[in-house]
Amino acid sequence: MAAIEEVGNGARVKEQDSVSAAPAAGSIEIRHCDQVSEFQACVELQREVWGFSDAELVPVRMFVVAHKIGGQVIGAFSGQALVGFALSVPGVRAGNPYLHSHMLAVKQEYRNAGLGRQLKLAQREEAIARGFELMEWTFDPLEIKNAYLNIEKLGAIVRRYSVNQYGITSSPLQAGLPTDRCIAEWWLRSHRVCRLLESGEREPFAAEKTITVPALIYHWKSDPAKRDRARDVQLANREQFLNAFGKGLAVLGYSRDAEGTGSYLLAQAHEVFAFSAGQKHI
Numbered sequence: 001m002a003a004i005e006e007v008g009n010g011a012r013v014k015e016q017d018s019v020s021a022a023p024a025a026g027s028i029e030i031r032h033c034d035q036v037s038e039f040q041a042c043v044e045l046q047r048e049v050w051g052f053s054d055a056e057l058v059p060v061r062m063f064v065v066a067h068k069i070g071g072q073v074i075g076a077f078s079g080q081a082l083v084g085f086a087l088s089v090p091g092v093r094a095g096n097p098y099l100h101s102h103m104l105a106v107k108q109e110y111r112n113a114g115l116g117r118q119l120k121l122a123q124r125e126e127a128i129a130r131g132f133e134l135m136e137w138t139f140d141p142l143e144i145k146n147a148y149l150n151i152e153k154l155g156a157i158v159r160r161y162s163v164n165q166y167g168i169t170s171s172p173l174q175a176g177l178p179t180d181r182c183i184a185e186w187w188l189r190s191h192r193v194c195r196l197l198e199s200g201e202r203e204p205f206a207a208e209k210t211i212t213v214p215a216l217i218y219h220w221k222s223d224p225a226k227r228d229r230a231r232d233v234q235l236a237n238r239e240q241f242l243n244a245f246g247k248g249l250a251v252l253g254y255s256r257d258a259e260g261t262g263s264y265l266l267a268q269a270h271e272v273f274a275f276s277a278g279q280k281h282i
């Protein structure tokens with residue numbers, strides 16, 4: 001059995017299978033989930049956060065499978081209550097193992113206190129300990145907050161775009177729009193990521209292209225009468241992303257203005273983001 005250690009603020013981290021991270025707000029414990037009851041709590045939180053219909057929920061069985069086959073189910077607990085989780089599954093590309101992080105969720109009242117970032121850092125720490133070089137996940141490019149977290153706080157890059165990846169889903173977060181996704185690549189031990197996590201600052205670069213998402217996007221998505229505007233932004237940005245990625249540009253930065261409008265900053269990457277086994281392109 002793993003020992004339990006007090007880490008300050010009353011938060012406790014399991015020592016042996018620990019994915020240690022400092023507590024966010026109050027006393028939060030971040031640790032692996034390995035009980036069916038904990039996987040059930042993840043499914044309930046998933047239902048609460050995304051509002052999926054039963055048919056679209058990732059079921060308990062899949063959490064069990066992820067846990068058993070070398071993926072990650074990492075939870076954030078306030079006492080006994082699960083308040084956040086990250087789920088990843090192992091994948092292979094051209095012979096190279098990597099982790100695909102399928103879900104990250106934080107309960108509404110615990111958001112914007114650094115917990116989402118801590119769950120990602122816990123994933124990274126555990127992945128590096130097992131020898132992984134890359135973690136990927138997809139995110140909706142219209143979600144300004146997620147883009148900022150992924151690119152500016154974690155150091156992920158984007159150079160691939162998937163059109164309507166899951167088809168139309170029942171989640172109100174998607175508002176009936178096509179499920180276009182940016183593919184975030186998190187090169188766990190890259191200079192870019194290490195520098196950002198150590199200093200809080202990413203490598204400066206001159207943006208060659210910007211792609212903007214207006215702050216009003218959340219309002220437009222949630223109002224059926226204005227949803228067409230959100231769809232127009234999605235379509236226009238889709239073209240720009242596909243075009244820029246086709247020219248070899250990558251998203252290396254993200255800026256937010258005072259009104260909350262977000263801009264993807266794209267340029268040619270100078271650092272080589274590739275598996276050390278030699279494969280240059282993924």
Ligand SMILES: CC(C)(COP(=O)(O)OP(=O)(O)OC[C@H]1O[C@@H](n2cnc3c(N)ncnc32)[C@H](O)[C@@H]1OP(=O)(O)O)[C@@H](O)C(=O)NCCC(=O)NCCS
Nearest residue numbers: 103104105106111112113114115116117118144145148149
């Ligand atoms: C995405 C999610 C997991 C983030 O969790 P979180 O605990 O709030 O994240 P953090 O607090 O670590 O970081 C969020 C950052 O975004 C910032 N942010 C908040 N609202 C924002 C907005 N509208 N625009 C831009 N940035 C925003 C926060 O201020 C914070 O940055 P800071 O640390 O510099 O202040 C959470 O919002 C969530 O569960 N969303 C619904 C599900 C989802 O979209 N999951 C991800 C895709 S699978």
